Amino acid sequence: MIGKKVRLERLMDREKMRTVIVPMDHGVSVGPIAGLIDMGASVNAVADGGANAVLGHLGLPLHGHRGYGKDIGLILHLSASTSLNPDPNDKVLVSNVERSIKMGADGVSIHCNLGAKHESKMLEALGQVSLACMDWGMPLLAMMYCRGEKIKNEYDVKFVKHAARVASELGADIVKVNYTGSPDTFREVVEGSSIPVVIAGGEKMTTVAQVLTMVKGSIDAGGAGVSIGRNVFQAADTTRITAAISAIVHRNASVKDAMDIVKSGAKKK
Numbered sequence: 001m002i003g004k005k006v007r008l009e010r011l012m013d014r015e016k017m018r019t020v021i022v023p024m025d026h027g028v029s030v031g032p033i034a035g036l037i038d039m040g041a042s043v044n045a046v047a048d049g050g051a052n053a054v055l056g057h058l059g060l061p062l063h064g065h066r067g068y069g070k071d072i073g074l075i076l077h078l079s080a081s082t083s084l085n086p087d088p089n090d091k092v093l094v095s096n097v098e099r100s101i102k103m104g105a106d107g108v109s110i111h112c113n114l115g116a117k118h119e120s121k122m123l124e125a126l127g128q129v130s131l132a133c134m135d136w137g138m139p140l141l142a143m144m145y146c147r148g149e150k151i152k153n154e155y156d157v158k159f160v161k162h163a164a165r166v167a168s169e170l171g172a173d174i175v176k177v178n179y180t181g182s183p184d185t186f187r188e189v190v191e192g193s194s195i196p197v198v199i200a201g202g203e204k205m206t207t208v209a210q211v212l213t214m215v216k217g218s219i220d221a222g223g224a225g226v227s228i229g230r231n232v233f234q235a236a237d238t239t240r241i242t243a244a245i246s247a248i249v250h251r252n253a254s255v256k257d258a259m260d261i262v263k264s265g266a267k268k269k
Contacts, residue, residue, distance in 0.1 A: 003137020008173065010106040011053045011073045011139060012224070013250055017196055019174070020246050021141075021227040022046045023055040025077045029088070035233035042233050044069035049242025050250070053106065055141070055227065058095055061103050075141055076105040078129060079112075079122075089116040089147050093125050097132040107139035107173075114163050115148030123170070130171035141227070142172035143200070154178060157185040164193040176200055176227045179214050186221040201228030208241060212258045215248050225249045237262070 012019040024042060026033055036042055043054050043065045053073030054065065061074060078100070079091040091111045100108045110129050112122040126142060133140040144163035146154045153159070157180045167175035172195060179199040180186045190197050199218045205211050211231045218226070226245060235241040244261040247253035253261075 001134075001137060004133075004139050004173065007106045007137070008139045011075065012174075012196070013052070016250065017224060018219075018249050019052045019196075019198065019225040020050065020242065020249050021053045021055055021073075021075065021198065021225070022051050022232050022242070023077075023227055023229040024060060024233065025056045025080075026229060027059065028057055028080045028082060028094075030083050033230075033234075035230070035238070039063060039065060042238065043072065045238035046232060046242045047072040049239040050246035051242050052225075055109055058099075058103065061105070073106045074104065075107040075109050075139075076100040076103060077109045077111070079110045079125065087117060089113045090118045091122055091125075093129070097129060097136050097138050101136060101138065105138075107141060108133065109141040109143060109176075111143040111145075112166075113145050113147045114159075114166065115146050115151045117148065119148070123166075126167075126170050126172075133173075134171060139173045140171070141174045141176060141198075142167035142170075143176045143227075145178065145200075155180055157188050160186075161189040161192040164189050164197055168194040174198060174224070178202065179218055183217045183221040186218055186223065190222040196224030197222075198225045198227045199223060201226065201231040204230045204234055208235065208244075208262055209255065209259060211241070212244060212248065212255045212262075215245050216255050216258075219248055219252065 047070040055075040078095045080094045112126050144167050146159035155178050160177050164175045174196050240262045244258035
C-alpha cells in the first residue's frame with residue numbers, strides 16, 4: 001500500500017490528515033453551470049486559495065486543468081448519471097482505475113446512493129473499484145448518500161453514519177457524506193467510521209457564513225475536511241472562500257477569522 005500512502009499525501013495534509021477538495025464533476029450531471037464554464041480558471045482559483053485537490057471526470061485533465069498556475073491534486077470520478085435520467089440516483093461506472101492512472105490522477109472517486117432502486121448495482125461497483133484501488137495503490141474517495149423511498153431525511157444521522165460505515169467496510173480511504181447539522185450528531189458519524197470523513201456542500205447556500213459555520217462544525221466534530229463544489233466555485237470570490245475554508249480545515253480558524261479572510265481578500269500563505 002506504499003502507492004496509496006504516497007498518493008494520499010498529494011491529496012491530504014500528511015500530519016493532520018485533513019483536506020480541502022473542490023468537486024467539479026457537475027458538467028455531466030447538470031451541464032455547464034456557472035462557475036464551471038472555464039474549468040482552467042476555476043481550478044486555478046481554488047488552487048490559489050489553498051485547496052488540496054479538485055475532482056472531476058476525464059474531461060478535466062483531457063482539456064488541461066493544470067496548464068498554468070499552482071499545482072493541485074487530481075481525483076478522477078468514475079461514476080455518473082444525468083439529471084435527464086428518469087432515475088438520476090442510478091449511478092453507473094464510466095471509467096476505471098487503470099485509465100485514471102494513465103491520466104495522471106492522484107486518486108479516484110465513486111458515487112453510491114444507499115436506499116436507491118439500484119443500490120445493489122452501485123454497491124457492487126464500489127466493491128470492484130475498491131479492490132482495483134488496492135491492487136494499483138490508488139486512493140479511493142467514496143461519495144455516500146442515502147436517497148430512496150425509505151429515506152425521509154438524507155441528513156438524518158442514523159442514515160449518514162450508516163453510509164459512512166459502508167464506505168469504510170468496503171475499503172474506501174476517504175468517505176464523503178452530508179453534514180448532519182450539528183457537531184454533536186456529526187461526531188457520531190466520525191466515530192462510526194474507520195476512515196477520514198469529509199462533508200459535502202450540497203445546494204448553493206444563501207450566505208458565506210452558513211458555509212463556514214457548517215465547515216467549522218464538521219471539523220470540531222473530528223471531521224477530516226470538505227468536498228464542497230457549488231458553494232466554492234459559484235462564490236463571489238472563489239479564491240477567498242477557498243482560503244477561508246482552508247483556514248478552518250488546516251489551521252482550526254474560527255468562523256469569524258475565516259469571514260475576515262473572505263472580507264479582506266487575504267489568502268492562505
